Amino acid sequence: MPNIRETSLAYLQAGLCVLPANVQLKFAALSGWKEFQQRLPYDCELNNWFGNGNTGVCIVTGKVSGNLEMIDFDLKAQAYKKWYDLVQSQSPGLIERIVIERSQSGGLHVIYRCQDEVCGNMKLAQQKVILPSENEAEVCSKKYKPRRDKDGNWFIILTLIETRGEGGLFLCAPSAGYELIQGEFTSIPVLSTDQRDILLQAAWSLNEFIPEPQPEPAAPISNNSLRPGDDYNAGGDFKAVLVSHGWALAQSGESERWRRPGKSIGWSASIKDRTFYVFSTNAYPFESEKAYSPFGIYTLLEHNGDYSKAAKALATQGFGKSEDTSGVDISNITSEDTAYDTEPAASDPGPMPHELLNVPGFVNQLRDFMMETAPHPEPVLSFFGALGQQAHLAGRKVRDDNDNRTNLYILNLAYPGCGKDHPRKVNSRILQTLGHDTTTADGFASGEGIEDKLFMHPASLFQTDEIDSLITATSKGKDSRIDMIMNILLKMFSSSNSIYTTRLKAGKKDGGTIDQPSLTIYGTAVPENYYQALSSKMLTNGFFARMLVVEAGLRAPEQEATFCEIPESIIRAAKYWVEFKPGTGNFANFHPVAVCVPHSEAAKAMQRTFGRTADSMYDKAQEQADLVTMAIWGRAAEKARRLALIYSCSENAINPVITEAAVQWATSLVTYTTERMLYMASQYVCESDFHSSCQKLLRVLRQWHKSKGNEWMPFWQLNRKLPWSQREHEEVRQTLVNQRKIEYAEEATGGTPKRLYRLVKL
Numbered sequence: 001m002p003n004i005r006e007t008s009l010a011y012l013q014a015g016l017c018v019l020p021a022n023v024q025l026k027f028a029a030l031s032g033w034k035e036f037q038q039r040l041p042y043d044c045e046l047n048n049w050f051g052n053g054n055t056g057v058c059i060v061t062g063k064v065s066g067n068l069e070m071i072d073f074d075l076k077a078q079a080y081k082k083w084y085d086l087v088q089s090q091s092p093g094l095i096e097r098i099v100i101e102r103s104q105s106g107g108l109h110v111i112y113r114c115q116d117e118v119c120g121n122m123k124l125a126q127q128k129v130i131l132p133s134e135n136e137a138e139v140c141s142k143k144y145k146p147r148r149d150k151d152g153n154w155f156i157i158l159t160l161i162e163t164r165g166e167g168g169l170f171l172c173a174p175s176a177g178y179e180l181i182q183g184e185f186t187s188i189p190v191l192s193t194d195q196r197d198i199l200l201q202a203a204w205s206l207n208e209f210i211p212e213p214q215p216e217p218a219a220p221i222s223n224n225s226l227r228p229g230d231d232y233n234a235g236g237d238f239k240a241v242l243v244s245h246g247w248a249l250a251q252s253g254e255s256e257r258w259r260r261p262g263k264s265i266g267w268s269a270s271i272k273d274r275t276f277y278v279f280s281t282n283a284y285p286f287e288s289e290k291a292y293s294p295f296g297i298y299t300l301l302e303h304n305g306d307y308s309k310a311a312k313a314l315a316t317q318g319f320g321k322s323e324d325t326s327g328v329d330i331s332n333i334t335s336e337d338t339a340y341d342t343e344p345a346a347s348d349p350g351p352m353p354h355e356l357l358n359v360p361g362f363v364n365q366l367r368d369f370m371m372e373t374a375p376h377p378e379p380v381l382s383f384f385g386a387l388g389q390q391a392h393l394a395g396r397k398v399r400d401d402n403d404n405r406t407n408l409y410i411l412n413l414a415y416p417g418c419g420k421d422h423p424r425k426v427n428s429r430i431l432q433t434l435g436h437d438t439t440t441a442d443g444f445a446s447g448e449g450i451e452d453k454l455f456m457h458p459a460s461l462f463q464t465d466e467i468d469s470l471i472t473a474t475s476k477g478k479d480s481r482i483d484m485i486m487n488i489l490l491k492m493f494s495s496s497n498s499i500y501t502t503r504l505k506a507g508k509k510d511g512g513t514i515d516q517p518s519l520t521i522y523g524t525a526v527p528e529n530y531y532q533a534l535s536s537k538m539l540t541n542g543f544f545a546r547m548l549v550v551e552a553g554l555r556a557p558e559q560e561a562t563f564c565e566i567p568e569s570i571i572r573a574a575k576y577w578v579e580f581k582p583g584t585g586n587f588a589n590f591h592p593v594a595v596c597v598p599h600s601e602a603a604k605a606m607q608r609t610f611g612r613t614a615d616s617m618y619d620k621a622q623e624q625a626d627l628v629t630m631a632i633w634g635r636a637a638e639k640a641r642r643l644a645l646i647y648s649c650s651e652n653a654i655n656p657v658i659t660e661a662a663v664q665w666a667t668s669l670v671t672y673t674t675e676r677m678l679y680m681a682s683q684y685v686c687e688s689d690f691h692s693s694c695q696k697l698l699r700v701l702r703q704w705h706k707s708k709g710n711e712w713m714p715f716w717q718l719n720r721k722l723p724w725s726q727r728e729h730e731e732v733r734q735t736l737v738n739q740r741k742i743e744y745a746e747e748a749t750g751g752t753p754k755r756l757y758r759l760v761k762l
Contacts, residue, residue, distance in 0.1 A: 002174045005050040008057060012046060014186040017064045020049040021056030021171050023104070028058055028169060031445050031481065034469055036060050037167055056175045059185075062118060062166035068188065069118045070164040071110040071199060072103075075140045079125055079160040079206050080108055086202035094198065096182075097189045104177025105141065109170060110199070111183075113190040116727065118165040119281040119689060123289055124203035125161040130154070150212070161203040193727075197266040200279075210270075210277045213293040228311045228320035229295035233274070236319065238294035242276075245301045246738040261738055262731040282690040284735055301739070307624070349675045352550060356669050357383040361650040362573045363390050369570060370426050375561045376419045380552040381524075384412050385423020387646065388461065388522035389430065392439070393577035394649045395459035395496075395518025399594040400658060404641040405496040406649065407518045409489070409543070411467055413527040414552035420524040424463040427522070430566055431461070434578050444470070447484035451502045451514070454492065459518040467523035470543075471533045490542045492519045497594075515591050527551060532692070534684040539677070545631040548639060548669075549677055576653050597648050599658040606663040607644070610670075611637040628681055632674055640666040693732050696722060701742060701759050712745065715755035733757070 011018040017040050020029040030036075030049075037060060041049075061068045073080045087095055099111040131137055131154045137144045144156040164170045173180045183189075191199075232238075239249075246261025247269075257267035258276075260283045268280035276297055281288040285300045292300070299310035314320060357379050358364065366386035371377040387410070394406040414420045424442075431437045439457045443464045444450060453460055470482060492500060500514040530549075539545070582592045599607070614636040621629035643666035648656035684695070700721050704713045719729070736742040740760055746753040 004055055004057065004174065005047065007174055008046050008050050009043065010186055011057075011059065012040060012043070014188070015040075015066045016068065016185060016188075017041065017060035018046070019058050019060065019169070020054040021058035021175060023056040023171065023175050023177065026171055027481070029054060029056060033060075033169075033481070037062065037064055040064065056171060057173075058169050058171045058175075061164045061168045061170065065113075066188075066190075067114045067116065067118050069112060069114060069196070070168075070170050071124070071203065072162050072164060072170065073108040073110070074105070074159055074162070075142075076106040077108040079203075082206055083161065083202050086205060087198060090198045090202065091195065094191075094195060098191075099183035099185060099188050100181050101173050102179045102181055103171070104175075109172070111172075111185070111188060112196070112199075113188050114193065114196050115190060116193050116725065118163075118196075119288075120166045121162065121164055121168045122200075122279075122281065123159055123162045124200060124279075125159075125206040126209040127158045127160055128209045129156050129158060131156060157209055160206065163200075194265060201266050204267075204270075204279045207270075207279075210272065210275055211291050213275055213291045213296055226320050228314035229299075229307070231319040232295045232298060232314050233293050236294050236298065236314070238274075238276070238297045239271070241298050241301055246734065262734045282731060284691040284694050285739075304739075347675075348679045349672055351553060352380050353668075353672065354379070356665065356672060359383075359387065359390075359647050359650045359665065361652065362570070363387055363646075363650040365567070365570055365573070366390075366426070366430075369567060370423050373426070373561050373564060374419050374422045375558055376417070376556045377559060377561075378414065378418050378552050378556055380550055381412055381414055381419060381423055384410050384548075384550055385427060385522060388423075388463075388520055389427045389574075390650050391642075391646050392459065392461035392518070392520040393574055394646065395520060396516050396592050397577065397580055397582050397594060398597050398645065398649060398656065399497065400597055400641060400645050401599065402641060403497045404638065404645060405516075405518060405594070406642060406646050407493065407496045407520050408642060408646070409493065409521045409547045410523065411530075411547045411549045412522070412524045412552060413530055413549065414524060415526060415555065418552055418555045420465060420552075424522065426566075427461065427463060430570065430574050433566060433571060434575055436578050444485050444489075446481065447488040448503065450485065450488050450492070450519070451512075454500070454514050454517045454519060455502060455512055458514055458516065461520050461522065463522045465524050467525040471525060471530055486541065486543050489519070489521075490546070492517050493546055516594070521547075531680060531684045534681055539628045539681055539685070540631040542631075545635050546639075548643075548673055550673060551676070573653060577649075597645060597656045597658055600660060602660045603644070603658050603663045606660060606667065607637075607641060610640055610663070610667040628685070629678060632677055636670050636674055640670045642666075643669060690731070690735075693722075693724070693728060694736055697732050697736065698741065698759075701757060705759055710758065710761070712756035712758050715757065718757055 008018045017036050019033055019036060019041065021027065022029045059065060059068065061070055073083070084095060095110075097112075101109045101111070103109060129137075129139075131146050134146050134154050137146060137156055139156075139158060144158075146154040146156050149155055172178055172185065226234075242258065243249075248259045249256060250259040250267040251257035255270050255272040258269045258271060259266065260268035260280055262282075268283050269276060269278045269286070271277075274294055276286075276292045276294075278286040278288055278290055278292070285305065286292065295310070295314075298314070299305060299307050303310040303313065311320075357367070363383070363386045366389060367379075367383045370382035370385060371379065374382065388408060391406045391408045396405075399405055412420070428437065428440055431440055439460050441453055441460060441462045441464075444462070450462075470485070495514075496516060496518055498516070500517045502512045502514065582595050614633050617633040617636075618630055621627075621633060640663070644658050644662040647662035647665055648658045651659075651662070697718070700718060701713060704711075704717075715729075722729075724732075733742070733744055737744050743758050743760055745756045747756060748754075
């Protein structure tokens, strides 16, 4: 067998980001491998990894490895021959230049570099297989759980061809079971963008599965009448809309091929049975691997996604009328209160109201101490650091009459230098003083590590600055380590009033159990990292929907802060909670019987009212198929109940009662954080890298407009703020011009024309 260490060094010298791999798990054998998406390993790191018996090798794809991309032919490479023939017909000899290896499962890896940066992982060709029953199916040693389609058939989706691009990785030779059959990893060819397109389009042409179009807002219909959107879906000329926005028909037939704006060869989407399916990751406002109805296309391109305006516009064009309109009331379609109306654009609730940073008793005392001793006192950081400590101390000890517990997941956004670490240090000092420091942790090494920590200490406080990496990984795509951590955190959060079963470990017959785990997270992150990573995928992830996301203010002036001992009143209050053991006998630690904290009648009524409000907001979002708003409002009532319980524990540890003041504060805080999150989502959510680029250019032009009014912005100034490639500038510009969001002009100068940009006048 080749010398793994020498081979890995050769790969590294060829510019490949090579890491040790677990061949059985088909993943990197490093807990913190994400940093290597940005940098190559050092020689000494490789010597350490591969000098310890590691025999698996994997390569990180994307920019870090020279714009490396791999096309993975799965299921015994059954689609490879057809793909090969298609590529040969378009570009004879191209495949002979590429590196190809066989995987341990009998599939094939096709590896190359690209002149331009590559996108994230993509599924290129899939197949829908109808099954006779709901029984688990096995195909090429892989197991699949069937689900039902709209016709009631049981089916599974097989992925025949997919890519590993930016942020991905793949196992490779000389790992056991992997064999190079063409070329060498030390001399991977660089393909032009057009050549890469030939490879991808050949794979896309083999796709046999198109999902159902994106859901559209539900709207009531009268007897014998059609909604405008439904009528347009049936017969509207959506292809003319595509053409008017720069799309072009590339290939006719039963399944038409369409080319996005700014692209001169190849194709980016298909149309079959009036369903528009997008393959390209640069087809904003459309998302890659998503299907759209004619009405969805019309709404996105003509009305920027506003279904209300789109429905009204179609109604004025005659869409939505029934065959016999006599006696039919269509006012519900054309009135101002039409069911197609979406909520107004989310408004900004502004900075955190000062009155919300107030919970009497322990929380306020600890907040004040943190402020007094911080080099740069920041109220939001101090208050929520203190709130997280109270949530932790009361974990597994109290509950409300709905069996809600005190564990919270807090995310505090603050800029570097604001003192994010000071609340963490104070909290750790308090627990260390009480001999309780073993209940803390400062990061998420692995999902198994979280379970082990909670198994030893069922009530634990994780104070971490690693939330940035979770945010970035969640927004960009699949990472099995991050997915595992997320799933465990989700399950742990929901198990606080029940029993959590740990994962089965090697050599063990059964997994362990954790009785009523209380995991509290006080995490911090930089605002820019969080906002730039915002996406529907991230915000609908159950982990982030459960988080209480707050924002610190600007860095405060430095103060004379000297080290001093924790006040006795704070230590005494914390000690009470540490020593309080609900339950009796030897099982008090293993199975505590949490004390039920009573409500006042008025507090109960207020909680019910807020619950109905949250349900109403959820229902409105569901009517509009607004998954982000549904996810965030769907957890609002639960957050408010937990917060009110924590308020009562801080106010009176010995005889806590959930009062009107507790519920008023809790519901106000949840309402504020929910509205703020929705506002920021409306400003920053991007569904693809290309969409993000469009948003960045618009933000630059808005800043220019604030200071320069309607003056043109020269390209050289724009390029300084957005140092992209010429191709990316052209594609973004053409897209925004087609959408009538910006204006572009060229001014003759006697040499290179002067390129000018500005926002479209509204």
